[in-house]
Amino acid sequence: MKKIIMCLQVKSVDTESILTLSGLSPDDNGRAIVCSAENMVGQTEASLQLNILFAPTILTLLSPERDHHWCIPFTVTGNPKPELRWYHNNKPLQEQDYIRTMIHVTTENQQHGCLQLVNPTHIHNGEYKLVAENKYGRDEKNISAQFLHPPNINHTGQYSVFSHESVYVVVGIAGVALIGCVLMVIILKYGRNSKFGIKGSSSVISNDDDSASPLHHVSNGNNTPSSSEMGPDAVIIGMTKIPVIENPQYFRNSGSMLKSNTFVQHIKRHNIVLKRELGEGAFGKVFLAECYNLTPDQEKIHVAVKTLKEASESGRADFYREAELLTNLQHEHIVTFYGVCVESDPLIMVFEYMKHGDLNKFLRSHGPDAVLMADGQHSILVELTQSQMLHIAQQIAAGMVYLASQHFVHRDLATRNCLVGENLLVKIGDFGMSRDVYSSDYYRVGGHTMLPIRWMPPESIMYRRFTTESDVWSLGVVLWEIFTYGKQPWYQLSNNEVIECITQGRVLQRPRTCPKEVYDLMLGCWQREPYMRLNIKEIHSTLQSLAKASPVYLDILG
Numbered sequence: 001m002k003k004i005i006m007c008l009q010v011k012s013v014d015t016e017s018i019l020t021l022s023g024l025s026p027d028d029n030g031r032a033i034v035c036s037a038e039n040m041v042g043q044t045e046a047s048l049q050l051n052i053l054f055a056p057t058i059l060t061l062l063s064p065e066r067d068h069h070w071c072i073p074f075t076v077t078g079n080p081k082p083e084l085r086w087y088h089n090n091k092p093l094q095e096q097d098y099i100r101t102m103i104h105v106t107t108e109n110q111q112h113g114c115l116q117l118v119n120p121t122h123i124h125n126g127e128y129k130l131v132a133e134n135k136y137g138r139d140e141k142n143i144s145a146q147f148l149h150p151p152n153i154n155h156t157g158q159y160s161v162f163s164h165e166s167v168y169v170v171v172g173i174a175g176v177a178l179i180g181c182v183l184m185v186i187i188l189k190y191g192r193n194s195k196f197g198i199k200g201s202s203s204v205i206s207n208d209d210d211s212a213s214p215l216h217h218v219s220n221g222n223n224t225p226s227s228s229e230m231g232p233d234a235v236i237i238g239m240t241k242i243p244v245i246e247n248p249q250y251f252r253n254s255g256s257m258l259k260s261n262t263f264v265q266h267i268k269r270h271n272i273v274l275k276r277e278l279g280e281g282a283f284g285k286v287f288l289a290e291c292y293n294l295t296p297d298q299e300k301i302h303v304a305v306k307t308l309k310e311a312s313e314s315g316r317a318d319f320y321r322e323a324e325l326l327t328n329l330q331h332e333h334i335v336t337f338y339g340v341c342v343e344s345d346p347l348i349m350v351f352e353y354m355k356h357g358d359l360n361k362f363l364r365s366h367g368p369d370a371v372l373m374a375d376g377q378h379s380i381l382v383e384l385t386q387s388q389m390l391h392i393a394q395q396i397a398a399g400m401v402y403l404a405s406q407h408f409v410h411r412d413l414a415t416r417n418c419l420v421g422e423n424l425l426v427k428i429g430d431f432g433m434s435r436d437v438y439s440s441d442y443y444r445v446g447g448h449t450m451l452p453i454r455w456m457p458p459e460s461i462m463y464r465r466f467t468t469e470s471d472v473w474s475l476g477v478v479l480w481e482i483f484t485y486g487k488q489p490w491y492q493l494s495n496n497e498v499i500e501c502i503t504q505g506r507v508l509q510r511p512r513t514c515p516k517e518v519y520d521l522m523l524g525c526w527q528r529e530p531y532m533r534l535n536i537k538e539i540h541s542t543l544q545s546l547a548k549a550s551p552v553y554l555d556i557l558g
């Protein structure tokens, strides 16, 4: 046992005495010293607790460990409690939600904690220095940390996710080069101006000779959503058309979607009266319009029309093929396609109008960050409830069950490609036309191709393999979007970091408002092996029973 030397100095008989203690250490902190005085008429005593002030020491600083998050553990001593600062590669580290000091246990003298890093990537690799300082001194220690390997950028500026597996590098570069060549050939041969990169010459639509009627009134675009309305993802890049990887299903000339006897309805231009702009997709503007004589029971109905400007011959062919495809996709949770108008430029596709627009915008405007909406006298907080989220989710799953039954692989399922109508009716509304407004959701590879990597499973990122199972992965991401009120998946990471995370097996975290059952579904969608993923029918029936168990009150969303 350690010996404390005590020395009592008596300064004067009546008044003051001083007790000097030496050989003390921080371990003696908190010990009580009792002073007792006694004479022939009595006794008294007083006590105090030792409070030993001393400079900090970093007792341990360990290599990063991974539990739920990454953590660099440390133990420091010092009294008063030292202030802790971190440096990463000699630069002061700014703490925020994703990188911060967590103190787990505090004892008399020691603090045990860690520097917590949520989803660190290669940019977080390097030397970490911890500095502990109080007014009696300072201490510092270094530790090096390696989270992910840095990505390889090859000489063409393309990204390879296979940094350490040379065989994959060859396959990846060859794949990208091959896709690049194919795209070049398609672009050179056909000169495209839409997402409708469909080969094939046949048109099932006979050209009607009603070209004299121009489009009717178009408002001045005051209702065009601004980029700020679209949320932080929004980047409007004008009329630029972004080449995309085609959905090869458009090229199919057999199977259930492209039936030989498909009849695409032709709508006369004078029956379409444009009202206002709704948005802009990759191939042209989208307008709200009134359409006359479309259905026998109503003289006119609201429709959404998509325009395709300055179509080349091949662009027109693409347009017709997509019209055939859309004509054959009919389901209560797939947006209704009414027909086309091809009398003159611009070519037009006519769809049912979905009052609340795209689901991503809708989720953001019904999330915790959305403002109160006034309804005259009262203000209603329009935050979506969990049961409404389930209701939305199960409708999208129903649409996906249908697409899978038609052997249609969507390849770009995301909330931006779903539409919301009255009474929280949700439909899959787009087969890849929303890349302008949501361009930050896509990753440009090889200069041209845009990929929605944040929604893609490892095999689609690595080998461009798209299947019903890869759609299931994307559906899991859609569930995550719904339960985060429309956040961008991996919003804290750059595109290259997302590719690393996904290919190395990380998955998105459970959103705060998400029930365990739903997160389990997400995890079932994000199994690395496609065959291990949940079946789309199972997902739908689970969501359906969860939604049934918590009924939806729709009135505020009419």
Ligand code: AMP
Pocket: 278, 279, 280, 281, 282, 283, 286, 304, 306, 335, 351, 352, 353, 354, 355, 356, 357, 358, 416, 419, 429, 430, 433, 434, 435, 437
């Ligand atoms: P898209 O070209 O399909 O990406 O459409 C661009 C934007 O137009 C979407 O983000 C929606 O806000 C809007 N939009 C597209 N289709 C419809 C529709 N059927 N009903 C209402 N709004 C639509």
